[in-house]
Amino acid sequence: MKGLAGWTIGKCESATPGEAPPYYMIVGLSAASQTDWEAILATREG
Numbered sequence: 001m002k003g004l005a006g007w008t009i010g011k012c013e014s015a016t017p018g019e020a021p022p023y024y025m026i027v028g029l030s031a032a033s034q035t036d037w038e039a040i041l042a043t044r045e046g
Contacts, residue, residue, distance in 0.1 A: 003040045005032045 008028045012021040031037035040046045 001040055001045045003031065003036060004029055006030045
């Protein structure tokens with residue numbers, strides 16, 4: 001998404017051995033400011 005200041009991505013692991021985790025991946029997105037974040041979310045991609 002255009003305007004992001006950064007992002008992280010990670011694969012989830014189960015807390016209980018032998019069980020599948022409830023989610024496959026998780027992504028953290030960041031913007032330089034609240035105003036920038038709101039502008040990003042207002043786009044079609046956001």
